[in-house]
Amino acid sequence: MKRLLIVLLLFVLTVSAFLTDDVEAKNSSRKATILYFNDAHEVGPVVNENEDGDRGGVAKLKTAIDHVREENKHTLVAFGGDLGGGTLFGGVYQGFPVVEAFNRIDIDLANFGQHDFDFGSHVTKELVEESDFPWISSNLTDAEGSPFAGVSTYKIFNERGIKMGVIGLTDNMNTTTADDQVEQQDIIQSAQNAVAQMKETKKVDVIIALTQENLAKDKQLLSAVPEIDAVFTEEKAEYQSFVYEYDNRYIFAPAGNIGSMIRLDIHKKGKDIQLIPEIIEVDHTVPEDPELKEFADYYEDKLEGDLGQSIAQLETPLINQESRYQETNIGNFVADSYRSYFNADIGFMNGGGIRTSVPAGEFTLRDAYSILPFRNKVILATVPGDTIRAALENGVSNVENLGGGFLQVSGLKYSYQRNNPEGSRVDNILVNKEPLDLQKDYTVAMPNYLFNGGDGFTMFSQSMLVVDETNARTDAEVLIEYAEKSEVIHETIDGRITVFNE
Numbered sequence: 001m002k003r004l005l006i007v008l009l010l011f012v013l014t015v016s017a018f019l020t021d022d023v024e025a026k027n028s029s030r031k032a033t034i035l036y037f038n039d040a041h042e043v044g045p046v047v048n049e050n051e052d053g054d055r056g057g058v059a060k061l062k063t064a065i066d067h068v069r070e071e072n073k074h075t076l077v078a079f080g081g082d083l084g085g086g087t088l089f090g091g092v093y094q095g096f097p098v099v100e101a102f103n104r105i106d107i108d109l110a111n112f113g114q115h116d117f118d119f120g121s122h123v124t125k126e127l128v129e130e131s132d133f134p135w136i137s138s139n140l141t142d143a144e145g146s147p148f149a150g151v152s153t154y155k156i157f158n159e160r161g162i163k164m165g166v167i168g169l170t171d172n173m174n175t176t177t178a179d180d181q182v183e184q185q186d187i188i189q190s191a192q193n194a195v196a197q198m199k200e201t202k203k204v205d206v207i208i209a210l211t212q213e214n215l216a217k218d219k220q221l222l223s224a225v226p227e228i229d230a231v232f233t234e235e236k237a238e239y240q241s242f243v244y245e246y247d248n249r250y251i252f253a254p255a256g257n258i259g260s261m262i263r264l265d266i267h268k269k270g271k272d273i274q275l276i277p278e279i280i281e282v283d284h285t286v287p288e289d290p291e292l293k294e295f296a297d298y299y300e301d302k303l304e305g306d307l308g309q310s311i312a313q314l315e316t317p318l319i320n321q322e323s324r325y326q327e328t329n330i331g332n333f334v335a336d337s338y339r340s341y342f343n344a345d346i347g348f349m350n351g352g353g354i355r356t357s358v359p360a361g362e363f364t365l366r367d368a369y370s371i372l373p374f375r376n377k378v379i380l381a382t383v384p385g386d387t388i389r390a391a392l393e394n395g396v397s398n399v400e401n402l403g404g405g406f407l408q409v410s411g412l413k414y415s416y417q418r419n420n421p422e423g424s425r426v427d428n429i430l431v432n433k434e435p436l437d438l439q440k441d442y443t444v445a446m447p448n449y450l451f452n453g454g455d456g457f458t459m460f461s462q463s464m465l466v467v468d469e470t471n472a473r474t475d476a477e478v479l480i481e482y483a484e485k486s487e488v489i490h491e492t493i494d495g496r497i498t499v500f501n502e
Contacts, residue, residue, distance in 0.1 A: 352404015
């Protein structure tokens with residue numbers, strides 16, 4: 001009997017100690033960390049124009065991430081989107097080397113940016129298939145309404161007993177290559193649905209939204225979905241990171257081209273949650289991981305070998321800085337190449353799609369792809385005169401904010417009054433030196449991005465395609481062929497667009 005009492009006493013003491021330890025563990029302070037970055041168009045570092053040295057690149061990124069993981073193994077690494085298009089490297093390799101690098105870094109989660117669809121949704125699906133990490137989207141679906149590419153609408157992560165729910169939201173899908181395999185659903189309604197489903201499934205301590213949208217819409221999201229504790233969003237500046245406080249919650253925006261990461265430490269003690277943010281610079285002070293540096297150097301050398309071939313002599317620099325609000329010689333060059341390719345009446349090019357200037361000298365394949373990295377298709381359409389006028393009005397409707405839809409033109413001249421109300425700014429439209437006939441049909445060569453409604457050009461929906469995108473060549477290919485035929489490029493500004501400011 002004494003032995004039995006002793007055994008029971010030891011059992012009670014053991015259980016009591018276990019329960020005490022469990023209570024103390026629940027009441028002790030625990031910490032989980034989220035690391036967030038986005039805008040990864042390059043595997044190598046980019047020049048930092050504001051400071052000495054460079055920034056970004058997957059080799060520096062891995063070093064910075066590893067440093068945080070060594071400090072706290074309970075770290076979740078999330079990528080916010082945009083790893084294809086937008087730059088020469090992104091245009092040539094379509095994001096696949098970046099996915100390979102992320103596989104090596106062992107990131108935990110990715111959200112879609114609109115530029116991840118720049119080469120069509122079939123390429124995006126291939127990127128998802130190549131990824132060793134999961135993608136999520138709460139508002140992108142296929143034509144039947146199912147989640148795009150079969151990805152999850154949310155994810156829940158448990159780090160040291162801190163349950164973190166994550167949703168993913170993507171806006172501005174009209175600014176990328178449109179096809180019928182992906183549809184953007186309402187941002188706020190999709191967020192509300194995902195959060196409701198998440199809370200039905202499991203209790204979470206913190207809800208995080210990964211978004212690709214502007215600051216105003218991020219604030220609207222927080223107002224409409226009070227369960228969201230913090231928003232990690234797209235870059236608001238190339239060289240600067242931002243931490244915004246809104247309604248006692250946070251919106252985080254790291255710098256572009258992996259120039260920084262946002263670190264969010266989540267402290268939990270009992271039921272109390274505290275969020276402590278920090279900006280981590282991924283700049284010239286961060287050493288490069290040797291293996292990832294070798295990986296990036298391989299692709300940089302490959303790019304140079306692939307694109308260093310000279311195709312023409314450029315006698316005058318091609319200047320891009322003003323392509324979003326007035327005529328530029330590089331805009332004329334691109335629009336001329338489109339019109340010449342089809343021998344069309346008119347060539348259109350949206351200024352925001354022209355991505356760089358080029359100095360005088362040898363004009364190479366690299367230069368052509370740097371100017372036009374998105375691989376849009378150059379289509380030919382029959383367009384009524386009144387639609388052309390509507391397109392020109394749309395192009396100048398947002399010049400105050402340097403909207404990317406401003407039209408550079410070929411075979412056409414026009415003027416616009418900057419201070420007139422939207423919809424009544426354009427005047428003096430001439431096509432091949434003749435006044436525009438609103439009832440006449442004209443052949444127009446343009447990127448399929450414009451014809452499909454990008455940057456608000458919905459007026460082309462009633463026009464007739466002569467050469468559709470399935471049978472068309474890419475914009476850079478058309479530009480390369482035009483440059484090769486020219487042999488010598490001497491582009492000037494010749495009065496195609498006149499701007500009146502009063």
